[in-house]
Amino acid sequence: MRIDIIDLGMNGEGVGKIDGKVTLVDFTLPSESAEVEIVKDHKNYMLARASEILSASNKRVNPPCKYFYICGGCNLQHMCYPLQLEFKTELIRKTIKKIAGIDCFVENTVACNNQYNYRNKASFNYRGMHAGFYKTNSHEIVDIDECKICTQAINEVFAIFNQYIKQNNLESFIKHLVVRELNSQILIGVVTNKHININSLYNILLDNSNLGILQTKKFGLYQIVNTRRDSVVLKGKVYFVAGIKDIEIYNFGLTYFVDLIGFHQTNIDIQNKIYQCVLEYISPNEIVVNGFSGAGLLSGIISSKAKHVYGIEIDKSSHLSAQKLKKDNKIENLTNILGDFNKEIEKITKYDTLVLDPSKKGLGKSILEKITHAKKIIYISCNPIALAKDLNYLKDYFSIEKIIPFDMFPNTKAVETVVILKNKERL
Numbered sequence: 178m179r180i181d182i183i184d185l186g187m188n189g190e191g192v193g194k195i196d197g198k199v200t201l202v203d204f205t206l207p208s209e210s211a212e213v214e215i216v217k218d219h220k221n222y223m224l225a226r227a228s229e230i231l232s233a234s235n236k237r238v239n240p241p242c243k244y245f246y247i248c249g250g251c252n253l254q255h256m257c258y259p260l261q262l263e264f265k266t267e268l269i270r271k272t273i274k275k276i277a278g279i280d281c282f283v284e285n286t287v288a289c290n291n292q293y294n295y296r297n298k299a300s301f302n303y304r305g306m307h308a309g310f311y312k313t314n315s316h317e318i319v320d321i322d323e324c325k326i327c328t329q330a331i332n333e334v335f336a337i338f339n340q341y342i343k344q345n346n347l348e349s350f351i352k353h354l355v356v357r358e359l360n361s362q363i364l365i366g367v368v369t370n371k372h373i374n375i376n377s378l379y380n381i382l383l384d385n386s387n388l389g390i391l392q393t394k395k396f397g398l399y400q401i402v403n404t405r406r407d408s409v410v411l412k413g414k415v416y417f418v419a420g421i422k423d424i425e426i427y428n429f430g431l432t433y434f435v436d437l438i439g440f441h442q443t444n445i446d447i448q449n450k451i452y453q454c455v456l457e458y459i460s461p462n463e464i465v466v467n468g469f470s471g472a473g474l475l476s477g478i479i480s481s482k483a484k485h486v487y488g489i490e491i492d493k494s495s496h497l498s499a500q501k502l503k504k505d506n507k508i509e510n511l512t513n514i515l516g517d518f519n520k521e522i523e524k525i526t527k528y529d530t531l532v533l534d535p536s537k538k539g540l541g542k543s544i545l546e547k548i549t550h551a552k553k554i555i556y557i558s559c560n561p562i563a564l565a566k567d568l569n570y571l572k573d574y575f576s577i578e579k580i581i582p583f584d585m586f587p588n589t590k591a592v593e594t595v596v597i598l599k600n601k602e603r604l
């Protein structure tokens with residue numbers, strides 16, 4: 178069956194029609210024609226698989242990763258980078274229009290300097306002899322020997338680790354390998370189903386550290402014994418094995434520490450671009466509440482410009498990191514609060530601006546009801562649908578000044594968005 182692709186869908190798949198019915202075809206691009214087989218026939222649309230691209234778009238590129246078509250990690254490696262950025266801008270515009278009914282102008286998506294080797298944390302899955310990432314919508318492991326979007330040092334640790342467990346017959350004990358690399362320092366978490374001796378791995382890493390990409394790196398090795406049967410990775414008893422405990426970073430004039438487990442943005446280039454953007458919208462006399470503040474870097478940065486900053490974070494270990502950042506950098510106009518934003522925001526009686534960076538599920542009605550009197554909201558979102566739902570509520574109280582998507586995850590469909598909202602009555 179032949180199809181002409183006319184648009185891109187919400188997941189970056191090609192969209193066309195067969196016998197008048199909308200049909201989504203993975204890995205195809207607008208202006209292409211393809212030979213397809215129907216995979217699923219739903220009531221209002223069909224899913225199809227391309228068996229041959231009959232005429233290719235000039236925006237098609239060869240995916241550099243040999244696992245691209247089977248691994249669930251990336252979706253857009255077949256698209257040239259300018260089209261990826263255009264797709265993300267349109268995705269945000271269409272999602273806000275569809276869900277919030279707002280016809281808004283969306284700025285061009287801010288590009289990432291590196292489209293590959295940008296990801297500073299990876300969690301590889303293991304099952305017996307298999308090691309890699311999952312297939313899309315499945316827990317079947319795609320065996321890989323490298324990941325093109327992770328940093329080269331992460332790939333090198335992955336290769337050394339795989340050789341190590343093979344040589345020591347440890348495959349049956351390994352559940353995951355988590356590697357975080359920042360600022361030439363690496364933290365490694367070996368997640369096992371029972372406690373095993375991995376002390377010699379540290380020396381092997383050190384022996385390899387005068388070779389290749391691992392040169393001059395500092396390592397920290399942990400073992401996490403996780404006996405859970407679900408897909409949660411970094412939960413269980415944590416054993417520190419050897420090396421550095423945290424990664425030390427100097428950024429935006431601040432010194433801070435990142436551990437293996439706590440949240441940290443996975444793409445430093447785009448993280449810094451987002452934080453710079455937030456800072457531009459902060460004025461010196463403002464009292465700012467930074468909700469969902471993580472390990473406190475953004476709160477620290479905002480405190481360099483605002484009158485006072487409150488950071489609210491629910492995770493204790495992230496809160497302690499934020500307290501350390503405040504102390505180490507002698508910041509006086511910052512109060513870090515440990516608790517649920519929904520409860521803690523009620524206790525702060527006077528503030529001007531909210532900087533909010535919630536997790537995937539967004540804010541939700543019970544928080545939104547409490548923040549309608551803010552003068553300004555700077556909303557950082559990693560989920561376009563949750564963002565659009567929250568904007569649908571906020572649109573009665575706030576006007577949208579700017580919407581800027583940021584390409585935090587090149588080659589995947591994911592996009593981060595910053596929205597600047599100003600109170601219709603207070604400004």
Ligand SMILES: C[S@@+](CC[C@H](N)C(=O)[O-])C[C@H]1O[C@@H](n2cnc3c(N)ncnc32)[C@H](O)[C@@H]1O
Nearest residue numbers: 440469470471489490491492517518534535536
């Ligand atoms: C997307 S991360 C943002 C972290 C930080 N802004 C940054 O850029 O590193 C979301 C953070 O919200 C925290 N969080 C989740 N639910 C929360 C809640 N109800 N109240 C406060 N913090 C929460 C998580 O622990 C996580 O650190």
